[in-house]
Amino acid sequence: MGKMIINGKECEFTNERNILEVIRKNGFNVPTFCYRPDLTKDFGACRMCVVEIDGRMIQASCTTPPAEGMVVKTNTEKVRSIRKTILKLLLANHDRECTTCDKSGTCELQKYSEEYGITDADVKKFVQRKENLPVDNSAYTLVRDPNKCILCGACVRACEEHQGLSVLAFTNRGSKTVVQPMVDKDLAHSECIGCGQCAAVCPTGALTVKSYTEQVWDELMNPEKKVVVQFAPAVRVAIGEMFGIEPGENMTEKLNAALRALGFDLVFDTNFSADLTIMEEATEFLGRLNNGGKLPLFTSCCPGWVKFLELKHPDMLDHLSTCRSPQAMMGSIIREYIPQYYPEFKPENLVSVSIMPCTGKKAEARRDEFKRADGSYEIDYVLTTQEIARMIKSAGIDIKNIKPEKADSPFGKYTGAATIFGVSGGVAEAAARTAYEVVTGQELKDVVINDMRGTNRVKTVELDLNGTHLKVKIVNTIKEAEKCMREIKEGKADYQLLEVMACPGGCINGGGQPMSCNDSEIKEKRARGLYKDDETGELRKSHKNPDVQELYNKHLEAPNSHKAHELLHTTYSNKRKDCYISVGE
Amino acid sequence: MSETVNSKVDFQTMEEILKSFDYKKSYLIAMLQKVQAIYKYLPEEAMTYIGEHVDGLSPATVFGVATFYAQFSLEPKGKYEIKVCDGTACHVRGSLPVLNAIKEKIKLEEGKFTTKDGLFTLEIVSCLGACGLAPVVVINEKVYPQMTPDAITIILDTLMKEEQ
Numbered sequence: 001m002g003k004m005i006i007n008g009k010e011c012e013f014t015n016e017r018n019i020l021e022v023i024r025k026n027g028f029n030v031p032t033f034c035y036r037p038d039l040t041k042d043f044g045a046c047r048m049c050v051v052e053i054d055g056r057m058i059q060a061s062c063t064t065p066p067a068e069g070m071v072v073k074t075n076t077e078k079v080r081s082i083r084k085t086i087l088k089l090l091l092a093n094h095d096r097e098c099t100t101c102d103k104s105g106t107c108e109l110q111k112y113s114e115e116y117g118i119t120d121a122d123v124k125k126f127v128q129r130k131e132n133l134p135v136d137n138s139a140y141t142l143v144r145d146p147n148k149c150i151l152c153g154a155c156v157r158a159c160e161e162h163q164g165l166s167v168l169a170f171t172n173r174g175s176k177t178v179v180q181p182m183v184d185k186d187l188a189h190s191e192c193i194g195c196g197q198c199a200a201v202c203p204t205g206a207l208t209v210k211s212y213t214e215q216v217w218d219e220l221m222n223p224e225k226k227v228v229v230q231f232a233p234a235v236r237v238a239i240g241e242m243f244g245i246e247p248g249e250n251m252t253e254k255l256n257a258a259l260r261a262l263g264f265d266l267v268f269d270t271n272f273s274a275d276l277t278i279m280e281e282a283t284e285f286l287g288r289l290n291n292g293g294k295l296p297l298f299t300s301c302c303p304g305w306v307k308f309l310e311l312k313h314p315d316m317l318d319h320l321s322t323c324r325s326p327q328a329m330m331g332s333i334i335r336e337y338i339p340q341y342y343p344e345f346k347p348e349n350l351v352s353v354s355i356m357p358c359t360g361k362k363a364e365a366r367r368d369e370f371k372r373a374d375g376s377y378e379i380d381y382v383l384t385t386q387e388i389a390r391m392i393k394s395a396g397i398d399i400k401n402i403k404p405e406k407a408d409s410p411f412g413k414y415t416g417a418a419t420i421f422g423v424s425g426g427v428a429e430a431a432a433r434t435a436y437e438v439v440t441g442q443e444l445k446d447v448v449i450n451d452m453r454g455t456n457r458v459k460t461v462e463l464d465l466n467g468t469h470l471k472v473k474i475v476n477t478i479k480e481a482e483k484c485m486r487e488i489k490e491g492k493a494d495y496q497l498l499e500v501m502a503c504p505g506g507c508i509n510g511g512g513q514p515m516s517c518n519d520s521e522i523k524e525k526r527a528r529g530l531y532k533d534d535e536t537g538e539l540r541k542s543h544k545n546p547d548v549q550e551l552y553n554k555h556l557e558a559p560n561s562h563k564a565h566e567l568l569h570t571t572y573s574n575k576r577k578d579c580y581i582s583v584g585e
Numbered sequence: 586m587s588e589t590v591n592s593k594v595d596f597q598t599m600e601e602i603l604k605s606f607d608y609k610k611s612y613l614i615a616m617l618q619k620v621q622a623i624y625k626y627l628p629e630e631a632m633t634y635i636g637e638h639v640d641g642l643s644p645a646t647v648f649g650v651a652t653f654y655a656q657f658s659l660e661p662k663g664k665y666e667i668k669v670c671d672g673t674a675c676h677v678r679g680s681l682p683v684l685n686a687i688k689e690k691i692k693l694e695e696g697k698f699t700t701k702d703g704l705f706t707l708e709i710v711s712c713l714g715a716c717g718l719a720p721v722v723v724i725n726e727k728v729y730p731q732m733t734p735d736a737i738t739i740i741l742d743t744l745m746k747e748e749q
Contacts, residue, residue, distance in 0.1 A: 166643035171652045182636070182644040183629055183659075191644070580637075580644075581630050 004070040013066040017041055020049050020061040023074060030074050031083060031112045033203045034152035035062050038504065038520065039161055045153050048083055048112070052076045080116070087118050092126035094204075095147040102143070103205035106515045109150060133178065138186035140366050141194035141359040142207055142511075146178050149206035155179060155198030162504050164479035165308075167192045179206070191311050191579050193304040193478065195502045196359030196511015209359050209512055212381045213391055219351045219380070220263040226345045228338060229264040230330045230411075231255060231355035233271055234422030234507035235385045237529030238357065241514040242389035243399055247522045248529030253404030259388075260405065261397050266342070269407045270354065271414030273330035274421040274430070276551070277301065278542035280323045280568050281427075282434045283559035285497060289470075294318045296473070296488065296498045299427050301325045303364035304502030306572065308478050313485050314574035319498075322569040326421065327354050327361055328370055331378035332567045333411060337555065341410060352379045355388045357422070357510035360502070369570045384512025413547040416447075416534030423527045424476035424506035425452035425459060428499040432463055432472070433541045440466040447540045453531070455505055455524065460495065471495040478502050594630045598623065603638055610641040613650055617657055625662040627651050663699045663706035665744060667691075668723040672712030675720040679733070683720055684709065686734035690741045704748060705741075 002013055004022065011026040013019075018041060023030060033046035044063040051061045054071035058078060073079070091113060098104050136144040153170070156179060160166045167190050168179050181190035199207040219225050236252045245251070252269070259267045285297050300306055300321040309316055324332070334352050338345045354361065364370075365379040372378060383391075392399055406412065417433050420426030429452045436444045451461045452474060459474040473495040475481055481500045487493045503509045508526035509516070516522040534540060542548065556564045602619050606612035613635070620631045632651060636644035651657045669675075669684045684707075687693075691705045699706045715721045718730030722737060729740060 160643075160646075166646045169643070169645035169649035171645075171649045173653050180645070182633070182648045580633055 002066065002068040004066055004068070004072060006072045007074055016066055018062050019051070019053075019064050019066045019070070019072060022066050023051070023061060023072070028074050030061055031108075031115070032062065033108055033150060034154055036154050036157070036201050039154065039157040039201065043153055043157065045151065046086070048086055050079050050082050052079055058082065083112075084116050084118065084122075087113055087116055088122050089126065090150050091118060091123045092128055094150070095132075095145070096123070101148070101205040102208040102211065103148075103202075107205060108203035136186045137210075138188035139192065139194065139210065140188075140363040141210055142187060142192070142196060142199055143210050144180075144187060145206055145208070146180065147206075148204045149179055150204055151177055151179065152203060153179070154201040154203065155207055158197040158201045162197050162477045162479060163193070163195060163304075163308075163502065164477075164482050165191055165193065168198060185579075189579055193307040193311070193502060194360035194363045194511075195304040195478075197503060198511075199359065200509075200511050200513070200515065209384050209386060210362060211387055212362070212383060213387050216353055216381050216383060217391070219353075224349055225351050226265045226342075226349050227263065227351045227353060228266045228268065228334050228345070229259055229353045229355065230268045230270045230273070230327070230334070231259075231388075232327065232357055232361075232422065232507065233274060233419045233426075233530060234357035234510060234513065234526065235355050235388075236419075236533070237422070237508065237526045238513045239385050239389050240399075241516075241522070242386070242393075245400065246525065247516075248525035248527075248532075250529055250533050251399070252533070253406065254399055254402050256407050257402045257405040258392050258397050258399045261402065262391060262395055264353070265345075266338070266408045267405075268330065268334070268411045269414050270326050270330055270356075271418035271421070272407075272411045272545070272547055273326040273333065274418035275415055275542035275545040275548045276329050276333075276568065277323055277326050277421075277427075278417060278430050278434050279548060279552070279559045280329075280564060281321050282431050282438065282542075284321055284323060285431065286435060286438060287560065289468075289496060295496045296493060297321055297496065299497075299499045301421065301427055302501050302507075303358065303360035304478065305481060305500040307360070307363070307575070308481065308502070310572055310575040311579055312482075314576060316485060316488070317572045317574075319488070320572055322565075322571070324568055324570045325361075325364060326418075327356060327379065327382075328364065328570065329568050330354070330411065331365070331370065333551070335372075335378050336567055337410075337551075351381075353381045353383065354379050355383050355385065357385050357507045357513045358503075359384060359511040361512075367570075384510075386512055386514060389514065410547055410550060413545055414537075415542055415545050416537040416540035417542045418545075419533045419537070420530050422507040422530050423453075424457075424501045425454070425474045425499065426506065426530070427501075428452055428461070428472050428474050428497060430542055431497070434543050435470075436463075436465050437541065437543065439468055442466070444541070453527075455520065455527070457504065470497065472497045472499070474499045476501045476506055477504050593624060594628045594634075596634075599631060599634045599638075603635065608639050610639055613639070613642065613647065614654070617647070617651060621657060626658040626660055660699060661703070663704050664748075665704060665724055666706045666708065668708050668710045668713070670711075670713045670715070670719070670721040670723075671709050672716065672719075674712070674716035678719040680720040682734050683722060683732045683737050686737055687722075687741065690738050704745075 013022045016022050031048045034043050042063045044060050049061045050058050052073045133146040156168050159168050167181050219227050237248050240249045240251050241247050256267045298320045362382040365382045370378045417430035429449050433447050457476050457480050461472045463470040505523045509523050606616050632647045633644045636642050636647040671680045691700050720732050722729045722732045
């Protein structure tokens with residue numbers, strides 16, 4: 001507790017770690033590149049946040065703790081000149097092809113250069129680094145362009161602090177410093193799980209989501225092709241942000257309409273297959289519970305988590321549910337049944353696109369397990385929320401005022417249990433709702449399990465299904481998941497179900513969502529949006545979804561049937577050889 | 586560097602090294618020094634092994650440390666490590682002609698540090714602290730003072746003959 005003076009205004013501070021927070025809380029701002037509220041705060045790499053402090057001269061506000069009576073000025077001639085010099089020096093070594101850069105418009109370097117009026121002549125005073133480093137385009141998920149890196153270390157911290165993986169690290173020294181994976185490995189052959197959290201915090205175009213929009217445009221414009229699309233739970237509560245709509249606002253029906261306007265021939269909802277996932281996974285779980293199968297069962301919806309297990313803990317793969325993710329289930333259901341329901345959709349002209357909040361889903365869709373006999377994949381293209389918003393903008397569609405439309409049948413209906421898949425704890429909550437009714441044969445009145453909600457990275461919940469006691473552990477981020485792996489290996493795990501989502505908070509905060517730089521307020525609003533969708537819907541339990549029931553009645557017989565296994569389940573394998581040359585194996 | 590990887594690095598040696606440092610992240614530099622003392626360089630498998638088995642490290646972070654310090658080499662070194670001092674004193678007293686004489690004698694290719702036969706590795710180092718003896722060359726810890734192009738050629742000739 002104390003008082004300080006910022007730009008002549010008396011400001012109170014309490015437990016803020018640095019004066020940057022105090023400055024921002026009091027309605028002032030200073031530019032930052034490396035500062036990310038969710039990551040190590042006093043990193044102090046970029047020095048853009050310098051301020052003038054009476055008696056202390058110039059200091060970086062992110063590394064200076066507040067003190068009683070401090071007099072801070074955020075916008076003096078001196079600090080402006082320092083910030084301008086930093087910008088000029090960064091730009092001198094920067095690939096300045098802004099118009100063709102994926103980050104154009106959301107790039108912070110671009111934004112501050114404009115705000116501080118940096119001119120071409122300013123930058124050309126400095127000699128530009130001659131050598132151009134190769135761009136790493138190897139992965140399905142992300143593109144790394146070291147020529148646009150300003151060495152702020154946000155990605156290095158995101159990978160280390162969220163995922164505990166440290167795929168990216170500072171290498172070499174001084175002017176030769178590069179942020180890169182081990183040795184000369186590209187991302188595709190590193191232990192990168194594709195979560196995209198590094199791209200989500202990158203202030204420039206050094207790490208971007210690999211874009212497939214051009215390929216999708218080609219398919220949409222091709223009159224021979226019939227394009228089917230599905231979109232994930234977390235997309236609906238975030239896409240509005242790119243059109244100036246509040247985070248958390250449910251855009252499901254407007255998005256349905258916008259997708260049709262873009263030229264998609266059929267619009268389905270991944271929420272439908274999330275309901276399907278619950279049917280399969282709850283059945284698998286109860287099967288394992290009753291028949292002494294491998295427990296705890298791990299959820300398998302998150303592609304980053306699945307890849308992590310295949311790379312780091314291949315010995316634990318038998319814990320992983322064999323259920324495909326909702327995206328992949330929808331992919332196979334579309335291939336199998338759409339030509340039956342819609343005769344004009346033939347196997348050879350059907351194109352399947354999915355829209356995900358997730359960068360890892362792009363790699364998931366390219367798994368060998370989802371390869372078809374002719375070499376193509378069940379899902380042809382995966383777009384992120386960012387990419388589809390850009391397509392909607394470029395087509396001139398006014399999504400704000402478009403008339404809402406329903407999804408197509410027969411795979412368009414969903415329940416509240418499915419929509420909360422997009423937030424950490426949601427899969428477990430949805431599974432519990434169905435498991436309760438299956439086990440007890442009674443109707444579950446109060447469907448909300450509050451202990452499974454909230455932004456905590458670790459949640460443990462005990463359930464009582466009329467005498468059957470269960471313990472469920474819910475974690476988000478791979479760093480927490482790794483701790484669970486140790487617990488299980490050491491025999492200390494007392495839970496039967498483990499839900500893991502790789503991104504902090506779950507899919508709502510995925511690497512493909514609109515840039516929020518890990519802002520926890522935005523994250524919470526998106527989560528609230530999904531919970532509201534659950535509360536306001538008519539149906540809140542997956543097994544009550546009429547479309548799902550019809551699919552089982554007409555085609556799949558029952559959960560975990562032979563046909564269901566063929567279409568809705570998959571296998572996993574040790575992927576260490578793709579990535580490591582290691583001794584002792 | 587992956588083509589130079591050979592299966593010399595074995596699991597047991599690595600395990601012994603890590604154990605001797607209690608698998609502690611804070612001993613990373615010491616671990617790397619030990620690995621380099623055994624293999625004469627830091628093989629990729631060794632860095633990966635440390636990165637995977639020490640808490641709080643990853644292969645990339647180990648690589649980051651290895652590339653930060655000039656003392657670590659990522660390429661196999663020759664049997665003889667020749668260090669030519671190019672500190673101020675050695676430089677003004679003619680270290681460059683000595684350096685050129687060595688390059689010519691051991692037939693070092695442009696842009697390489699180690700000869701094809703794996704016999705010699707040439708390094709330019711900053712001050713070795715023996716300015717009174719300038720220009721100085723060190724071959725495998727042995728110091729050769731007041732070098733001239735002729736003198737170093739004779740020394741290298743002797744070494745090469747021993748090897749034949």
